[in-house]
Amino acid sequence: MIGFSAWIFTVTLGFYTICSLQWYSYKVERALFHCAKPKWHLYFALAPFALFVLVLALLPKLSLIIAIAYAGLIVYWQFKMATKLVMTERTTRYFLLLAFVSILCLFGGGKKWYLLAPAIIIAVVLSVYISAFIEKKLGKKYIQKAKEKLGAMPKLKIVLITASYGKTSIKNYLKTLLDESYKTYASPRSVNTLMGLVADINDNLADNTQIYIAEAGARAKGDIAEIAQLLNPHCVIIGQIGDAHIEYFKSIDAVRATKLEALQSARLEHIVAHSSTGLSDDEKCVIYDKNVKNVKASLDALSFELKIGKDNFGFEIPRLLGEFNAANVAAAALMASYLGLNATQIDARSKHIKNAEHRLNRMDNGGKIIIDDGFNGNFEGMSASYRLCATYNGSKVLVTPGVIEGQKGINAKLAKVADGIFETVIITSALNAAELKSELKHAKVVELKHKSELVAALAEHTKAGDLVLFSNDAPQHI
Numbered sequence: 001m002i003g004f005s006a007w008i009f010t011v012t013l014g015f016y017t018i019c020s021l022q023w024y025s026y027k028v029e030r031a032l033f034h035c036a037k038p039k040w041h042l043y044f045a046l047a048p049f050a051l052f053v054l055v056l057a058l059l060p061k062l063s064l065i066i067a068i069a070y071a072g073l074i075v076y077w078q079f080k081m082a083t084k085l086v087m088t089e090r091t092t093r094y095f096l097l098l099a100f101v102s103i104l105c106l107f108g109g110g111k112k113w114y115l116l117a118p119a120i121i122i123a124v125v126l127s128v129y130i131s132a133f134i135e136k137k138l139g140k141k142y143i144q145k146a147k148e149k150l151g152a153m154p155k156l157k158i159v160l161i162t163a164s165y166g167k168t169s170i171k172n173y174l175k176t177l178l179d180e181s182y183k184t185y186a187s188p189r190s191v192n193t194l195m196g197l198v199a200d201i202n203d204n205l206a207d208n209t210q211i212y213i214a215e216a217g218a219r220a221k222g223d224i225a226e227i228a229q230l231l232n233p234h235c236v237i238i239g240q241i242g243d244a245h246i247e248y249f250k251s252i253d254a255v256r257a258t259k260l261e262a263l264q265s266a267r268l269e270h271i272v273a274h275s276s277t278g279l280s281d282d283e284k285c286v287i288y289d290k291n292v293k294n295v296k297a298s299l300d301a302l303s304f305e306l307k308i309g310k311d312n313f314g315f316e317i318p319r320l321l322g323e324f325n326a327a328n329v330a331a332a333a334l335m336a337s338y339l340g341l342n343a344t345q346i347d348a349r350s351k352h353i354k355n356a357e358h359r360l361n362r363m364d365n366g367g368k369i370i371i372d373d374g375f376n377g378n379f380e381g382m383s384a385s386y387r388l389c390a391t392y393n394g395s396k397v398l399v400t401p402g403v404i405e406g407q408k409g410i411n412a413k414l415a416k417v418a419d420g421i422f423e424t425v426i427i428t429s430a431l432n433a434a435e436l437k438s439e440l441k442h443a444k445v446v447e448l449k450h451k452s453e454l455v456a457a458l459a460e461h462t463k464a465g466d467l468v469l470f471s472n473d474a475p476q477h478i
Contacts, residue, residue, distance in 0.1 A: 001061075001063070001064060002056065002060050002063055002116070003106055003107070003116075004064065005056075005063035005064040005066070005067040006056075006063070006067070006106050006116050006119070006120060007102055007103065007106055008064075008067040008068065008070075008071060009048075009049075009052050009063075009066075009067040009070055009071075009120060010098075010102040010105075010106065010120045010123050010124060011095075011098060011099065011102060012067070012070050012071045012074050013045060013048075013049065013070075013120065013124055014094075014095070014098040014102070014123075014124050014127060015074055015078075015085070015095075016044050016045055016074055017045070017124055017128060018085065018091055018094050018095075018098075018128075019078070019085045020035070020040075020041075021128070022085060022086065022091070023083065025193070025219065026090075026132065026135075027219070028128070030219075034248075036404070036431055037431075044073070044074065044077060048070045048073070049120070049121075051066060052066050052067065052070065052120075053113060053116075053117045056113035056116060056117070057113040057114075060113070080452075082451065090131070090135055093131065093134065093135075094127065094128075094131045097127050097130055097131055097134075098123070098124070098127040101123050101126050101127045101130070102120075102123040102124075102127070104123075105119040105120075105122050105123035105126070106119050106120070106123065139195055139198070142195070142198050142199065142202060143194075143198050143230065145198075145202055146197075146198045146201040146202050146230060147230065149201055149202065149205065150201065150230075150231070150232075152207075153207065153209070155210065156209060156210065156211070156212055157210065157211045157212070157234050157235070157339070158211075158212050158214065158231050158232070158233040158234055158235070159174065159211060159212070159213045159214070159233060159234070159235040159236070159237065159335065159339075160214050160216055160227070160228065160231055160233035160235070160236050160237070160262050160265075161174075161213065161214070161215050161216065161236075161237040161238075161239070162215070162216040162217070162218070162224055162236075162237075162238055162239070162259050162262045163237075163238060163239025163240055163241070163259065163274070164239070164240055164241050164242040164243070164244040164255060164259070164378065165239065165240050165242055165244060165324075165378045165380060165381055166239045166240060166324070166327075166328045166331075166381070167192070167215050167216075167217070167237075167239055168189075168190050168192075168215060168356050168359075168375075169325065169328045169355075169356045169359060170237055170239055170328050170331050170332050171186050171187070171213050171214075171215050172186065172353075172354075172356050173328060173329055173331075173332035173333075173353050174186075174213055174237075174331075174332035174335055174336060175213055176332075176349060176350075176352055176353050176354075177332055177333065177336040177341060177345075177346055177349045177350065177353075178211055178213075178336055178339065178341070179349075180345075180349065181340065181341060181345070182210040182211045182339075183206075183208055183209050183210045183211070184209070184210065184211045184212075184213065185204070185205055185206065185209045185211070185212050185213070186212075186213040186214075186215075187200050187213070187214045187215050188200065188204070189357075190215070190217075190375075191215065192214075192215040192216055192217035193217060193223075194223070194226045194227050194230065197214055197216075197227060197230065197231070198230065200214075211339065212231075214227070214231055214233075216228070216262060218258050218259070218261075219248050220248060220249075220258075221249075221254065221257070221258050222258075222261070223258065223261075224258055224259060224261040224262050225261035225264055227262075228261055228262050228263070228264045228265055229264065231265075232265050232266060232267055233262070233265050233267075233268065234265075234267055234268065234269045234270070235268075235269060235270045235271070235272075235335060235338065235339070236262045236263055236265070236268060236270075236271050236272075236273075237271075237272045237273070237331050237332075237335055238259055238260065238262055238263075238271070238272075238273045238274060238277050238279070239274050239327075239328070239331060240274045240276050240289075240327070240380070241255055241256045241259055241274065241276040241277055242255070242276070242378060242379075242380060243255070243378075243379075243406055243407050243410070244377070244378050244405055244406070256276070256277060256278065259277065260277065268284075269284070270284060270285075270286075270335070270338045271284055271285040271286070272285075272286050272288050272331050272334045272335045272338075273285055273286070273287055273288065274287070274288065274289050274327070274331075275287050275289050275290055286334050286338075288327065288330045288331045288334050289327045289330065291306055291307040291308075291330060291334070292304055292305070292306055292326050292327055292330045293305045293306075293307075293312075295323050295326040296323075297321065297322060297323035297325075297326075297388055298388075298391055299321065299362065299369070299388065299391060299392060300318065300319070301316055301317060301318045301319065301320065302315075302316070302317050302320040302321065302322070302323070302325055302326060302329075303315060303316040303317070304326040304329075304330075306329075306330050306333060306334075308333065308334065308337050308343050308346070309337070311343070313343050313346075313347060315329065315333075315347060315350055317329065317350055317351060317353050318351065319354065319355075319362065320353055320354065320355060321355060321360035321362060321371070321385075321388060322355070322359075322360045322381070322384055322385060322388060323384055323387075323388070324380065324381055324384045325355070325360075329350060329353060333346050333350065356375070357375070358372050358373070358374040358375035358376075358473070359372075359373060359375050359376055360372075360373050360376070360385060360388075361373075366464060367464030367465060368462060368463075368464060368465070368466050368467070368468055369392070369466070369467040369468070370468050370470070371385070371389070371467065371468070371469045371470065372470050373385050373469060373470060373471050373472070374470050374471075374472065374473035375472075375473070376471065376472060377403060377404055377405065377472045378403065378406070379403055379406060379410050379413065379414055382400075382403065382414060382471050382472060383414060383417045385469060385471060386398070386417050386418055386421050386422070386469075386471070387417075387421075389421060389422070389467055389469050390420075390421045392467045394465045394466060394467060395423050395424075395463075395465065395466045395467070396421060396422045396423060396424075396466065396467045396468075396469070397422060397423065397424045397425075397426065397458075397461060397462050397466055397467070397468045397469070398418055398421075398422040398424070398425045398426065398443075398469050398471055399426045399428060399454070399458075399468065399469065399470045399471065400418075400425070400426075400427065400428065400436075400469075400470075400471040400472055401427065401428045401429030401431060401432060401472055401473070402414060402415075402427070402429070402431070402432030402433075402435070402436050402472070403432070403472065404429075404431065404432075404472065409435075411432040411435040411436050412435050412436075412438060412439045413439075414436070415435070415436045415437075415438070415439035415440050416439045418440065418443065419439060419440050419441055419442050419443050420442070422443050422469075423443060423444060424443060424444045424445075424446065424461050424462075425440055425443045425444070425445050425446070426446045426447075426448065426454070426457055426458075426461065427445065427446070427447045427448065428448050428451055428454060428473075430447075430449075433447050444461075446461055
């Protein structure tokens with residue numbers, strides 16, 4: 001009975017552990033020390049463990065009840081979460097391993113509480129690290145398979161895109177420009193890690209693809225170098241360098257150095273780069289943002305001038321929102337030009353460019369203008385979207401958790417921009433609420449305790465004729 005109770009508790013604790021790790025890319029240090037809600041570790045791990053050990057020591061007959069109650073708590077917590085554990089081959093292997101390791105550890109602990117307590121911890125920790133070891137070994141196998149597949153496609157041209165902001169948009173815009181001329185494939189959604197790209201290549205990249213556009217993200221030095229070594233790209237776009245993920249890199253210089261790892265390719269032919277990279281115009285490199293002029297952004301269209309080669313061309317793209325998108329389109333257009341498209345083709349195809357999913361997507365619903373900018377999480381992009389909303393003459397409502405990953409004080413700075421534009425600000429996360437409220441002097445502030453309250457809040461605080469901007473979106477674990 002006691003051993004069975006301990007096993008149920010161990011598996012439940014292991015479930016919470018792997019869920020936390022999955023949110024933070026299976027990085028133990030990030031899950032422990034960069035967790036946005038550290039109190040959850042207390043509520044759902046430390047406190048239940050302390051209670052269970054106390055019951056084992058004083059009232060062992062109640063241990064099964066406590067273990068089942070803990071399992072029920074975690075099931076309820078997971079049910080209420082919008083960001084649930086995703087069952088993958090990796091998590092399946094982890095649970096099978098946890099079930100086996102926990103039996104071995106708990107069997108060795110006998111029925112003494114002072115032996116079972118450390119056995120529970122050992123079982124969970126051991127399962128995590130054995131699982132990581134197995135995944136690392138499997139990862140090497142999958143990486144080699146991806147390299148062999150790319151090596152068997154000698155005519156394939158690879159474009160690698162990285163940036164602090166806008167890399168997914170640039171990727172989608174470039175694919176739109178190239179699709180009519182080439183058999184083009186782009187990594188899906190925001191897949192931008194080494195193993196994500198490896199899986200994408202192995203599972204989805206067709207043998208007849210002519211141009212593969214891949215996106216590279218990073219949380220640490222060397223992350224993009226690993227991707228560059230895998231892909232060995234012919235062309236690289238490095239977008240704007242900023243303070244996104246600054247808590248991991250500590251300085252802009254470290255962010256810049258990591259993004260420049262994308263250039264580590266033996267067959268690199270061409271670079272399109274933002275001026276913030278520190279690179280210079282030369283035969284191989286074009287600084288794209290310096291070629292953009294006369295940007296005009298409204299809630300209906302985006303227009304700008306772009307220098308391609310020695311000539312200036314005017315672009316007007318309907319329904320593409322945000323002045324910052326002029327630079328993103330420019331990066332895609334200049335790379336498309338290098339890959340063989342002429343200015344007339346680029347101009348015609350640019351009319352089909354749309355905002356990336358959850359990036360300034362406009363919807364007209366119930367007499368309201370709804371702008372979904374949920375995947376825009378940096379100060380520059382968010383503040384630009386606020387200035388865009390300022391062009392609207394009616395009442396404006398902002399729904400935001402603030403900047404999730406940025407320097408200290410960035411949300412106070414963001415709130416100052418919002419305060420002169422929006423009549424109502426709905427704050428959807430406690431993470432930045434205090435900092436945002438400190439600078440919202442004129443706007444009506446509505447602070448939500450839980451995201452489930454959002455529908456009711458919108459019904460109460462918005463009306464027909466309003467513009468509602470959803471600016472960034474914090475996962476529920478943040």
